[in-house]
Amino acid sequence: MSRATEERKLKHLFDGGAWNVYEPNILNLGVGAPGTDLLESCCDIFQQATEHCLQHEKKENQSLIFQYGPTNGCFEVRREIATYLSAMYDSPVNCEDLIITAGATNGLHLLLSTLIDFQGYIFVDEFTYMIALDSMKHFTSLTIVPVKLNDDGVDLRDLGEKVEKHRFSSPNKEFWGMYYTIPTYHNPTGILFSPEVCRGIVQLARKHDFLVVCDDVYNILYYGERPEARLLAYDARTDVDYAGHVVSNCSFSKILGPGLRLGWLEVPPRIKPLLEGSGFANSGGCFNNYTAGIVGSLFKLNLAQQQIARFHETYKERMLATTEALAAALPEGCKMLSPSGGYFIWIRLPQPLDAREFLKYSLEQQKIAFIAGPRFAADGDSGKQFFRLSIGFHGKAKLADGARRLCQSLKDYMMSVTTA
Structure with a gap:
């Protein structure tokens, strides 16, 4: 055969x-995936959401769910996601900051291909998500630099020394380098980065002007007290030296189903127009316009929640x-x-x-x-x-x-x- x-x-x-x-x-x-017993109810709730969505499309929206979607995703869908996340994080999420993706790996690829100098550096925790490493290695001119990991997050001294050693001025891209991490319930270690470490990462990113990409697919899966804040929140727009260095890269894979291939980037104003102008994103419009519409109805019907x-x-x-x-x-x-x-x-x-x-x-x-x-x-x-x-x-x-x-x-x- x-x-x-x-x-x-x-x-x-x-x-x-x-x-x-x-x-x-x-x-x-x-295996890092939800089991069959969790997914078995998806057929019923997605059938309801699909009927709801397609009736709306047929009657009120000229079936535009089947058209090339806006590059950052339909506004109504982003609003539903932002409303839900604002409640879960107990802090505001602005739908204007969201870009719909086809999952966290797709989001990482968009960031790497659009924002990072191809002669640049990717700093990673000494142990990190293995498929992200596989994706990074396809960008063969980028250099991957491991950084020591402690029980409360990345070792700030080691990160600072390695960033300072490799920093250069990029003539071609917005950033010369990136630090990729999973600060909330880290993969594979499960640790939660402390507030002190999160503040230190943001300070280093501002000082050396590198991008911080948070793989945030586990943020709402807390089993005790809610985390004090996610790393993105420490890059506060009210700070006098704010420029926008942190991106949150999220996915529905662990909380609704991997087969959806649906996620979102939460990005600062500095970065959003660069991503929207990328040929990789702009060529086909929204990466997953149809499924995003169905998930929007899933939230409107309170089924996703x-x-x-x-x-x-x-x-x-x-x-x-x-x-x-x-x-x-x-x-x-x-x-x-x-x-x-x-x-x-x-x-x-x-x-x-x-x-x-x-x-x-x-x-x-x-x-x-x-x-x-x-x-x-x-x-x-x-x-x-x-x-x-x-x-x-x-x-x-x-x-x-x-x-x-x-x-x-x-x-x-x-x-x-x-x-x-």
């Missing part, structure tokens, strides 16, 4: 892979069940960062253990998969003592049982290494 024939039969991103998350014989604790609240509560239950099981059974010498929100749990093994070798052992002994630390490193080799677990896909009972079995497997592995 040809590869083309095989691909036509694939049903989802993980289909055909070694760790198919739907494969019953392997418990994949690495209910669905997101359900996702939120389910994730909270799953995170608590998983961390409780790990805390009770994790072997001595291992360290777990217990997050207050988001999707991920970051575990450190004692030296000199290698998470890649433990992964092989875990798959063989317990049929449990996770993602080893080097996948999140720019060099593909650092962080061998770490691994990441995700709570998004499986139910809490399965996650708790899997966590206990993983800990037992880890104890057995550590014993086998010690006695070898």
